[in-house]
Amino acid sequence: MFSCVLAACGGGGNSNDAKPQSTQVEQQAVVFGLVRDEAGQPVQGVKVTSAGLQASTDAKGNYQLNVPLSGNRTVVQFERDGYALQTGVSDFPAGGNGVRVNATLQKLGLNVAIANLATAQSFSLPTSVKPIVEFGGDALVRADGAAPTGPVTARLTVIDPKADLGLMPGNYLAKTASGTQPIESYGAIQFTLRDADGSVVNLKAGQTAVIRIPAVKASLSATMPASVPLYHFNEQTGYWQDEGVATLKPDGSGAPSYYEATVQHFSTWNADKPYDTVTLTGCVQDLSGARVGAGLTVVSVGGDYLGSGTAMTNASGQFSIQVKRNALSQLTAFSYAPAAVSDQVVVQATAQDGASSQCLRIDLQGAALASYQGTYVGTYTGLDKGNFTVAIGSNGMIAGSGVSTQGNGSFGVSGQVSAAGAVSLNAAQGQAGIATFSGTVNGQTGALSGTWTYLPQTGLTGGGTYQGQRQ
Known part of the structure; x- marks a missing residue:
C-alpha cells in the first residue's frame, strides 16, 4: 500500500522534478520625498506611483512607498488634477535600499473639453501666436482600439527649463543603442488626452499632429540651431527617446520663436540637443x-x-x-x-x-538633529503605566513631562538625542531622579520607542517599555 501511494503521488520519479517552494524574501526599498508646486508650496493629495504601487502626499507634501528592489533605478510618477503629469527618476545608492525622489508640479496651461471629435482641432495658450498642437478630425482612438467615450479632455502645458530645470520629467538623459546620452533642452510641451472614462486617448495609426514648442535658448553663449532632434518622454523607463527632428520657425514677426515638428502620438515632447x-x-x-x-x-x-x-x-x-x-x-x-x-x-x-x-x-x-525636531506624545508600560509629552529641539535637546495613570504622580523629563537617533532621558520628581529612558527616534516616521528602568535609589528593580509619535 505504501509503495502504491508513492507511485500515485509521483514519489518514484526523478528527484530533479521536485520543485520546493522558494523561501527567499523579496527585498524592499523605500522611495520617499516631497512634492511642491512652482511657488515651492507643498501639494497635498498627489497620487504617487512606482513599481505598480501607489501612495498619496500628506498635508506637508510628503509621501513614502515600499517597493520591490529591482535593479538600481526607480521611476516615480506624480499625478494630481490641475497639474501636468510629472515623473521623477533616481538611482538607488550602492548598498542602500532607500532613495528620496522629490518633484515640482506645474499648473496646467490648458484644460479643455473637445466639443466635436469629427472636426479638425487646434490648441493654443494666451501667449502663443500660432497653435501649439493641431490635428485633423476623426483622428483619435483609445489605447484599447475603441472610440473615445463621451467628451475628451485635452491638457496642454508648456515647459520652460530656463524657469526651473526641475519642471522637466526625468533627469535629462536620453536612451541610445549603446547606453544613455545627456541632452540640453530648447523647450518642451506636454499634451495629453483622456475620455470620459479616464482612458488615455491618442492618435489613430496613420494620423499625425503638428506641434510647436516655444523656443528657449539652451546654451546661453550660442545661437539656437535651425533644427534639433525631437525627443518624447517614456514614462515607463524614465528616459527620453529620439523620434524625429524639430525645425526652428518664426512666429510671424520674423523672430525665431518655436520648434515645429510632425508627430504620430501625444506625449511630453522636448526639442533637445545631445552634448559632449x-x-x-x-x-x-x-x-x-x-x-x-x-x-x-x-x-x-x-x-x-x-x-x-x-x-x-x-x-x-x-x-x-x-x-x-x-x-x-x-x-x-x-x-x-x-x-x-x-x-x-x-x-x-x-x-x-x-x-x-x-x-x-x-x-x-x-x-x-533637526530631522527629529517636534513634539512627541506617547505612553509607557511595565512596573508603572502612564503618558508623556516631550519636545525635541533642533539642537537635539529634549524636555517634557509625564504622569502615572497608576497614582504615582507626575514627573519631569530631560535629555538629548544623538545625530544617529539614540535617545537618552532622565525622569525626575522634583530634584530626585526616578528612572532613565533609552531608545531611538526616527526622523522620517516620527516614531519614538525604547525601554525605561527605575534608578537604584527608588528601591525598585526593573521598568518597562515606552513608545510615542511625533504630532
Missing part, C-alpha cells in the same frame, strides 16, 4: 572636514546650458559626474536621510576630464 561630456571628479565632506560616506546625491546644473546630471558618492565620499565639455556647471550635494544640502561649487569644465579643486561641504549632524 567630460568626467568631473570631486568629494563631499562634513563641516569638520571628514569625508562623508556612500549614498549622497550630487547634482550638476548647467551654468551656461540647460542640462543636468546626477551621481552618487562612494564610501570615501568621492563622486564622478558627467558635465558638458567646455561649459560651466554648478555642483550641489544632497543627503536625503537626514535631509541636508551642501554649499555650491561652480566648475569650469575643459575639453578633458578634470577634478573639482574643492570638496562640497554639508552639515549632516545638524540636519540629522
